Amino acid sequence: MxxxxxxxxxxxxxxxxxxxxxxxxxxxxxxxxxxxxxxxxxxxxxxxxxxxxxAHALPEITKAVSEQAGRIIHSSTLYLNRPMVELAERVAELSGIPDARVFFTTSGTEANDTALLLATSYRRSNQILAMRNSYHGRSFSTVGITGNKGWSPTSLSPLQTLYVHGGVRTRGPYADLSDAEFIAACVADLEDLLGHVRPPAALIAEPIQGVGGFTSPPDGLYAAFRRVLEERGILWIADEVQTGWGRTGEHFWGWQAHAENGPPDILTFAKGIGNGMSIGGVVARAEIMNCLDSNSISTFGGTQITMAAGLANLNYLLEHxxxxxxxxxxxxxxxxxxxxxxxxxxxxxxxxxxxxxxxxxxxxxxxxxxxxxxxxxxxxxxxxxxxxxxxxxxxxxxxxxxxxxxxxxxxxxxxxxxxxxxxxxxxx
CATH class of the missing domain: 3.90.1150.10 (Aspartate Aminotransferase, domain 1)
Incomplete structure (x- = not known):
């Protein structure tokens, strides 16, 4: 040792x-x-x-971080912050969500935690739909909705969670079905589940499950789910912590493989946008983001040095x-x-x-x-x-x-x- x-x-x-x-x-x-x-x-x-x-030690990001550190590293969200506004503008535009508002956090866990707060407050419900085999973070609320027992150390939770079929295509009771039959079976299961419970606040789902082993459903599953959810006013949270920023190649966001019914109501992101700097965040329609009726701040979310890194990283990603x-x-x-x-x-x-x-x-x-x-x-x-x-x-x-x-x-x-x-x- x-x-x-x-x-x-x-x-x-x-x-x-x-x-x-x-x-x-x-x-x-x-x-x-x-x-x-x-x-x-x-x-x-x-x-x-x-x-x-x-990339590691990317000169464009190193330069941006160094120059920002030479000016000011941090001031909190109690003051206007130009790099934060600039990155929020870029993320809002790229998200595809209309009238989008962006809130920055320090991690994907905190981003998903915030999304759950928004959804449950907006819908006045503490019931959440989540996918089996999912992972959404290590906070008390996010381990409570994680559908992977290896990463969920407690069954205690401030939320009531119902787990839905569909995140794993090649295992489970529908594995032998065709893609179309698989989607139909998962939708039927969702409809049956919703017939037995009060309407939940939201479905949270990773377009490709990260910790779950990079599993995913057939394209279009979440679009089919969305039709069922919208009929009942249930929100869709796309957890893009691992799938965002073009990693899947075919799309900039993972949700775009399920885009028939448009973008999600709430999108969460983190990891890649900072290229190692601690950036997470939530994008939501203004009516959802602004539903909280109390004050809030973020001490470290959106701090100048991480936003400078995020802007430089995003520019490099798109330009190349x-x-x-x-x-x-x-x-x-x-x-x-x-x-x-x-x-x-x-x-x-x-x-x-x-x-x-x-x-x-x-x-x-x-x-x-x-x-x-x-x-x-x-x-x-x-x-x-x-x-x-x-x-x-x-x-x-x-x-x-x-x-x-x-x-x-x-x-x-x-x-x-x-x-x-x-x-x-x-x-x-």
Whole structure:
């Protein structure tokens, strides 16, 4: 055990997870690569949990942060803040939500917490619909609506939560149906559920489930859900903490794969927009955002230095068409991995969109999750210089691949080759 690891264990909670049997300290990065305290280089295929969206040590962001730090770092929302207004204007326009208002937070957890506050206040109901296998944060309210027991440490909650089918296409009672039949069955289940309860405040859903292992429903499911919800005045909250900003390649927001009925009522975001700086936020129609009847502030949400980073990051993302790059390079990567998986019975599925790819591992010949092998692949890839994530609602048996959106074709091939060797060495 390293000295730093020992010090970590002595002062931090036991439930604060660390990757690897011998955890690493990342000291610096550049582009799509990072280095540990021993000087070893790694290709980063996880981006600090989908947070380093453009690149490590991107000069445009470093310059913006440095210049803002030289002026003022923080003043709170009690004062006018030009960078916050400028970023809010950009996000409101990009969101697709009419008459949008934006509230900045410091994390995705806080963003979802705020969205729940808005929805329950607006609808005068503390009942929430959430998806099975979902994850929405670590606060008391968000763990209470998380549909993944591995990340929900308590059943206590200020909200009443009802869990809906549909977030996982290839497991559960509707897995063998066609896409159209799957959507119809999930809608029928939702309608049946709503016939037994008082109208909930909102449905909160990740267009692609992140911690759940990058699972998703067929395109159009949430549009079909939306028709049912709108008939009853129930709001739709799109949790875009992991899917936003073009990561899925085909769309700028994940909800746009379900856009038949227009944008969500509330959209939450975080992670990638700050490229490592602590930015989260909520976008909602003015009537919803302004429904609170008491004062509020945010001490750190929207602070000048994070907003400067967000503006520089968003500009770089759009100017360099990183969404298009995610579509092109991600498409090549997922096909490369599917070719490998076809030769390995222990790989149940390679799924995802753009640069948001999941590789689910099972015991060969079964649908039984294989978290031990997933952990072994993570270690083997690390040994060869590749950092991956893992997740999944079935005992963390899915590898998660989510590199910075500037990943090159050569880097994608480098990472795929390492992952192929790791899979072949660990998976039957």
């Amino acid at each position: 390293s000295d730093l690891h020992g010090r970590h264990k002595a002062v931090l909670p036991d439930w604060l997870a660390l990757y690897y049997a011998d955890p690493i300290e990342i000291t610096h990065g550049e582009g799509r690569y990072v280095w540990d305290a021993d000087g070893k280089q790694y290709l980063d295929f996880f981006g600090g949990i989908l947070t380093t969206m453009t 068409d990183l969404q298009g790059n995610a579509r092109r390079v991600g498409g090549l990567l997922i096909e490369r991995l599917r070719a490998v998986a076809a030769q390995l019975p222990g790989v149940r599925e390679v799924r995802g969109r753009g640069l948001m790819i999941g590789v689910e591992l099972v015991k060969p010949g079964t649908d039984t999750a294989d978290p031990e092998t997933a952990a072994a692949v993570l270690e083997a890839a690390r040994e060869e210089g590749l950092l991956l994530g893992k997740g999944g609602g079935h005992n963390t048996s899915a590898l998660r691949i989510a590199p910075p959106l500037s990943l090159t074709v050569a880097e994608a091939e480098e990472g795929a080759a390492i992952l192929e060797r790791a899979l072949r060495s660990c998976v039957q």
